[in-house]
Amino acid sequence: MSRRTAVQIAVYGIVCLAILLVPTFYDDAFVLNKYSRYLVLGILAIALSLSWGYTGILNLGQATSFGLGSYCMAMGLKLRTVPVHTGSAGLPDFMVWNNVDKLPWFWEPFNSMTFAIFAGIAVPVIFAVLLGWFIFRGRVTGVYVAIITLAVLVVVNLLIIDQQRFTGGFNGITDLAQLEIFGLTFDAYGSSSYYLIAVSLTFSLFFALAITKSKAGLILQAIRDQENRVRYFGYDVATFKMFSFAVSAGIAGLAGMLYTIVMEFASPTFLGVPLSLAIVIWCAVGGRQSLLGAMLGAIVVTGMQGALSESETFLDTWTLIMGFLFVVVVLFLPKGLAGAAEMLLDRIWPSAGNGNGRANKSTSRNTLPRKTEPAE
Amino acid sequence: MTVKRRTFLKGTVAAGAFAATGFPHIWIKDSSLARAAEGEIKVGVLFSLTGTTAIVEESLNKATVMAIEEINDQGGINGMKIVPVIEDPASDPATFAEKARKLVLGDKCVSVFGSYTSASRKAVLPVFEKRNNLYFYPTLYEGRECSKNVIYTGAVPNQQQDEFVPWLVEKFGKRWSLIGSNYIYPKEENNYCKKLLAGLGAEVVNEEYVPLGHSEFSSVINKFQSDKPDVIFSTVVGDSVVALHRQYRADGLDPEKMPMASLTTSENEVAAMGGDAAAGHFTSAPYFMVWDSPENVKFVDAYRKRWGADKVTHFVSEPCYFQVHLFKQAVEKLAPSDITPPNIREAIKGEEMIAPQGKVRIEKKNLHTWLWPKIGVAKSDGQFEILKQSADWLEPVPYKAYENQDCTEEGLKES
Numbered sequence: 001m002s003r004r005t006a007v008q009i010a011v012y013g014i015v016c017l018a019i020l021l022v023p024t025f026y027d028d029a030f031v032l033n034k035y036s037r038y039l040v041l042g043i044l045a046i047a048l049s050l051s052w053g054y055t056g057i058l059n060l061g062q063a064t065s066f067g068l069g070s071y072c073m074a075m076g077l078k079l080r081t082v083p084v085h086t087g088s089a090g091l092p093d094f095m096v097w098n099n100v101d102k103l104p105w106f107w108e109p110f111n112s113m114t115f116a117i118f119a120g121i122a123v124p125v126i127f128a129v130l131l132g133w134f135i136f137r138g139r140v141t142g143v144y145v146a147i148i149t150l151a152v153l154v155v156v157n158l159l160i161i162d163q164q165r166f167t168g169g170f171n172g173i174t175d176l177a178q179l180e181i182f183g184l185t186f187d188a189y190g191s192s193s194y195y196l197i198a199v200s201l202t203f204s205l206f207f208a209l210a211i212t213k214s215k216a217g218l219i220l221q222a223i224r225d226q227e228n229r230v231r232y233f234g235y236d237v238a239t240f241k242m243f244s245f246a247v248s249a250g251i252a253g254l255a256g257m258l259y260t261i262v263m264e265f266a267s268p269t270f271l272g273v274p275l276s277l278a279i280v281i282w283c284a285v286g287g288r289q290s291l292l293g294a295m296l297g298a299i300v301v302t303g304m305q306g307a308l309s310e311s312e313t314f315l316d317t318w319t320l321i322m323g324f325l326f327v328v329v330v331l332f333l334p335k336g337l338a339g340a341a342e343m344l345l346d347r348i349w350p351s352a353g354n355g356n357g358r359a360n361k362s363t364s365r366n367t368l369p370r371k372t373e374p375a376e
Numbered sequence: 377m378t379v380k381r382r383t384f385l386k387g388t389v390a391a392g393a394f395a396a397t398g399f400p401h402i403w404i405k406d407s408s409l410a411r412a413a414e415g416e417i418k419v420g421v422l423f424s425l426t427g428t429t430a431i432v433e434e435s436l437n438k439a440t441v442m443a444i445e446e447i448n449d450q451g452g453i454n455g456m457k458i459v460p461v462i463e464d465p466a467s468d469p470a471t472f473a474e475k476a477r478k479l480v481l482g483d484k485c486v487s488v489f490g491s492y493t494s495a496s497r498k499a500v501l502p503v504f505e506k507r508n509n510l511y512f513y514p515t516l517y518e519g520r521e522c523s524k525n526v527i528y529t530g531a532v533p534n535q536q537q538d539e540f541v542p543w544l545v546e547k548f549g550k551r552w553s554l555i556g557s558n559y560i561y562p563k564e565e566n567n568y569c570k571k572l573l574a575g576l577g578a579e580v581v582n583e584e585y586v587p588l589g590h591s592e593f594s595s596v597i598n599k600f601q602s603d604k605p606d607v608i609f610s611t612v613v614g615d616s617v618v619a620l621h622r623q624y625r626a627d628g629l630d631p632e633k634m635p636m637a638s639l640t641t642s643e644n645e646v647a648a649m650g651g652d653a654a655a656g657h658f659t660s661a662p663y664f665m666v667w668d669s670p671e672n673v674k675f676v677d678a679y680r681k682r683w684g685a686d687k688v689t690h691f692v693s694e695p696c697y698f699q700v701h702l703f704k705q706a707v708e709k710l711a712p713s714d715i716t717p718p719n720i721r722e723a724i725k726g727e728e729m730i731a732p733q734g735k736v737r738i739e740k741k742n743l744h745t746w747l748w749p750k751i752g753v754a755k756s757d758g759q760f761e762i763l764k765q766s767a768d769w770l771e772p773v774p775y776k777a778y779e780n781q782d783c784t785e786e787g788l789k790e791s
Contacts, residue, residue, distance in 0.1 A: 030481030037474060097520065097560055162558060162587065170559040170588060172469065174498040188502075189481070264502035267469045267495065274468070309464050310478060318464070319426055 005213060012209060012292055016202040022194070029189035034306065036188075036262045038299045039197050043204050043255035045282045045298035046291050050208050051248035052280070053288035054217065055241060056224030058142075061149030062279050064156050065124035065249035067271030069256025071160070071173065072123055074266030075107060076116025080177035093175065098165040107166070113181070120257040121250045128249030132242035139238070141227065150273070157271045172267030179261050188264050197258050201295070204251050208291050211247065220244050285329050286336050293338025300337070416459045417452075417707065417715060419444070420479030422490025422500070427467025429614075432644055432692065433492045436514060437462070438683050439693040440489050443700035446678070453707045461485060469499035476500035480509045486717055487512060487703060492692065494518065494561055501526070510717040512703065514695035516639065516661070518564030519774035522783035525717075527724060528744040529695035529702075529736075531662055533568040534776040535747050536639050539766050540660035541572045543751060544637050549606025550578035555596060555620075558585035562611035565639060568777045569609055581605050586612065591619035597627050600634065610638040617641055618649040621657070631656025642690035646758050654754035661691040662747035663733040664760045672732035688758075689732075695745070698731035702738060705729060735769065742783035744772030 019039065023032060044066055051057045078092050091103060109115045135148055160167045168174070179186040186193045211217045219240055222230045231237045260266050269275065279298070286297015301322075308318040333340045421440050423433040444458050452458060461483050463475040472491070479485045480503050487510040491497045494517055504511045504525040511526045519532035552573060556562025562585065570580055581603045584596060593616075600608060612620050617640065624636065636657040643665050646654040665676060665688055675697060679689050689697075706724035707715060725740040734748035746769045752760030775781040775788075782789045 028481075030477055033477055033481070034474065094560065097564065158587070164559060171495045171498050174501065176502075189477075189506075263470055263473050263499075265469070265473070265499055267499065269469050306474065309466070310475075312462075315425070315462060315464060319466075 009209070012205060015292060015296075016198075016205065019201065020195070020198045022198075023191040027191070032191055032194045033189045033262065036194050036197050037259070038302050038306075039194075039201050040255050040258045040262055041279075041282070041302050042295040042298045043197075043201050043258070044252055044279055045286065045294040046201075046204050046208050047248045047251035047255065048279050048283050049288050049291050049294035050211065050251070051244050052283060053290070053294065054212050054224060055220045055244040056227075057241060057245055057248075058146045058280070059149045059245070059248065060146045060276055060280065061151075061153035062248070062252055063271050063273075063276035064149070064153045065128060065252035066256040066259070066275075067156070067160075067266075067268070068124045068127060069120040069253030070260045070266045070270045071167070071256075072110070072116055072120035072253075073179075073257035073260040074173040074176060075110040076113050076119075077176040077179060077260065078173050079107070079111055080113070080180075081175055092168075092173070094168040094171070094173070095165060100165050104166055113179075117257065121253045124249040124253035124256070125246045128246045129242060132245040136238040136241040136245070150276070153271060153273065153276055157268055157273075160268045160271065167268075168266075170268060172265055172269075174265040176260070176264055176266075186261055188262050193261055197262070200254060200258055204254065205291060205295065208247075208251065211244075212291070216240065216243065281326055284336060285326065287338025287340075288336065290336075290338035293336055293341075296338075297336060415456045415712075417456050418459050418461060418483055418485045419703070420476075420483065420485040420488035420490065421460045421462045422465055422472065422475055422479065422488055423492065424467040424496075425464040429467045429492055431648075433467070435644065435687070435690070435693045436492060436696045438687075439679065439689070439696035440700055442679060442682050443697045445682075447700065447704050453704050454712070456712065458704075465490075465496065467496075469495050472496040473499045473503065476503050476511075480504065480507050486510070486707075486715055487720060489514070489696065489700065489703075491515065494559075497526070508718055510721055512699045514699055515692050518561045519568075519776070520564060520778070521774060522742060522788040524721065524743065524785075524787070526743065527699065527702075527721075527738065528742075528772070528774075529699040529738075530692065530745075531747055531749065532744060532772050532774045532776070533565050534773045535662065535749050535770045536660045537565070537568055537572060538770065539749050539764070540637065540639075540658075540751055541569060542576060543764065544607050544658070545573070545576050545578050548635065550576070551604070551606045552578055552580050552609055553600060553603055553605035553607070554580055554583040554609045554611075556585050556611035557588050557590070557613045557616060559588060561613070564777075565611045566609070571777055586616065588616070589614065590616050593620050593623045594627075596620070597623055597629065600624075600629065601627075605634060608634060608636045610636045611640060612638075613640050615648075617645045618653075621649045621653040625653045641754070642692065643688040643759065644690050646754055646760075647688060651754070651756040651758040654758075655756040657754050659752050659754065659760065660749060661752070662749055663689075663691040663694040664750060664752045664762055665689050666752075666759050667733060667750070667762060669732065669734065671730050675732040694732050698729060698733075698736060701729055701731075702727050702736075734765075737769070739772055741785055742772065742774055744774055744783075746771060 022035060026032060044062065048059060048062045051059050091100065131152060135145055140148065161170050164170070184192060186196055219230060219235055223237055223240060227237060256270065259270065282298035282301050283294040285301055286295065287293030305322060308314045308321060314321060329336065421437060423437040424430050425434055425437065441460060444460050447453065448457050461479055463479060465472040465475045476488065479488050489512040491500065491513050492515050497513055500511060501523065505523060509525060512529065513526050514529050516530040516536065517532065554566050554569065556566060566583060573580060582599060586596065610620065638657065638659050641654065641657065641659045642661065675694070676689055680687055702724060705727050706720050709723045710719055724738050726738060728735060728737040737746040739746060748769050749766045750762050751764045752762050754760055774783050780791050
């Protein structure tokens with residue numbers, strides 16, 4: 001067990017280190033900016049892997065937390081812009097356009113960047129706790145969780161588009177200042193932002209890993225596999241689920257903030273259904289029961305989308321090719337790329353595979369209770 | 377010791393990146409050499425080929441590509457070919473931003489032609505402003521923007537409304553109802569419209585906004601029936617236009633008595649809703665497909681020959697076409713080593729040409745375009761009949777509704 005964990009930590013560490021070393025090889029603004037974007041989406045996939053892969057909560061509204069985080073950061077940065085389009089009043093340009101003459105009360109605290117960064121994580125977490133309270137205390141499970149989270153996403157999205165006086169509506173919040181912390185400016189095209197994101201990714205990955213390795217993490221996985229049995233053991237299933245749901249929202253909120261820095265705007269499409277469903281696809285492709293797999297899944301899929309749609313040959317067919325690949329993965333690699341990698345490792349090097357095969361272990365975890373189920 | 381060296385290296389890399397972004401002149405001078413080196417001029421073409429706005433944007437992509445091909449067939453620009461880099465931003469602002477970065481930073485294009493929606497223009501703007509590149513934007517839009525990195529070849533509110541609104545008031549009456557999609561473009565157009573109406577002594581009986589993509593207009597139409605406005609001023613966009621017109625007709629309202637006057641209904645929308653639903657309603661735009669001029673006949677013929685006989689040209693695809701030609705005229709004036717976005721901007725100021733709609737000119741001050749507004753009435757065959765053209769071309773004034781603000785070469789000035 002401990003050896004397995006050690007190998008896992010080593011693998012995770014090597015991947016993170018490799019990510020951190022990228023800027024020393026590529027000093028190109030475009031490449032760094034592009035990779036930064038993929039890494040942010042990787043963080044987002046880690047968040048979903050934690051709630052879906054490890055706790056069994058299929059959150060189709062993961063983009064809600066992502067978008068809320070993104071808007072918090074955008075609000076903070078917007079108030080720091082030199083108001084080129086507005087003059088000296090200091091009001092964000094879109095408010096002036098919508099005939100708002102005073103900064104709304106909930107925008108006021110965002111004058112402090114510290115608050116904005118704090119809010120970028122706290123707002124999604126509080127929102128998730130409230131939502132989780134209703135869902136999990138009400139013992140809503142399975143497909144209904146997916147439906148509720150998706151519906152909430154749509155509601156929040158519509159609200160943001162509709163309240164354009166306060167949110168910039170359909171166009172989102174654009175024309176932002178660059179983030180400055182402790183005198184360091186994070187330029188979206190520089191290695192500074194890349195390092196910020198790579199460090200956040202490492203932190204999120206190991207934080208999530210620590211949770212899954214803790215006792216609480218074990219209970220979460222037990223809930224995923226046999227919720228009722230955990231409940232009979234006397235654990236408060238709803239609280240554990242809310243915990244996982246909220247941590248996942250916090251990580252997604254962090255990813256949202258970083259996304260605003262990389263993209264230099266916040267848009268209602270960041271809380272769109274297409275993005276939210278894409279996260280599920282990334283996790284499915286990468287392997288939802290592996291944090292690293294989900295993260296790499298996001299990076300590989302979005303990277304491929306970028307590369308395919310950029311190549312002249314596939315300009316007309318790239319969506320088709322992506323769709324075909326998804327179908328193939330779901331049909332033939334139900335545990336995603338991470339599962340496939342482990343299977344391969346098992347074949348080549350059986351002893352090591354037995355030692356650190358996460359897929360093996362979770363399979364046995366999955367199948368054991370099922371085997372005994374009829375006996376109960 | 378090694379650790380120190382590594383931190384030092386990282387620091388230098390970071391500092392280098394800062395220096396590069398901090399002094400755009402150095403940055404651009406460096407890459408400009410690569411730009412003109414092989415006798416090719418790289419430009420980006422950024423219109424969605426997939427996703428929700430793909431139908432319209434595909435026609436913009438086609439008009440742009442056709443113009444580039446025309447120029448290359450005639451020998452290019454001073455012997456250099458224009459090489460278009462076509463990207464598909466998939467109707468998604470984030471993808472727009474990513475692709476714009478690829479075109480500007482990765483491909484080192486000297487200019488990019490792109491965008492239909494304001495949201496996508498706003499999403500790509502940061503990279504053009506920070507890298508001092510040039511974006512050619514063909515769509516009519518709400519004005520109130522003064523970027524020195526965008527060439528705006530579509531109409532702004534004053535160009536579409538200055539002739540249109542007084543004409544409608546005189547012809548139909550002074551009770552107006554305003555209906556629009558709920559975002560910034562309709563609100564800004566209506567702000568300006570209300571200003572004009574106030575000057576004409578007309579009144580607004582109702583002003584309403586529906587969500588984007590809205591398709592259920594029965595309550596809106598009930599309101600029309602009870603208010604009985606003389607004119608319905610519509611800035612509804614996209615699929616909603618189709619739904620609004622169809623329901624208007626299904627409920628038996630009469631365009632003779634209560635016409636809809638639109639700034640956004642083009643041949644494209646009419647084709648989608650069917651000519652019968654559109655017939656009798658008015659549109660103001662600088663270009664209609666039926667406009668009778670030798671340049672337009674040539675444009676429409678070439679377009680149909682290149683892309684199919686059933687294709688329509690409209691008031692966004694026409695600017696797509698002429699803006700590439702204006703780009704050509706500007707670049708022609710430059711030596712190969714001087715072909716950089718800032719130089720192209722300076723060269724295109726005041727540049728003129730006979731476009732399909734008439735003679736157009738890029739205004740030096742605000743990089744918007746002098747255009748020829750026309751008023752058309754839709755007919756059941758899917759085309760418009762042009763009732764009136766303005767006597768003279770109209771100056772673009774992106775801040776017309778805001779007297780204390782003016783867009784100048786130095787940026788936005790407030791008095």
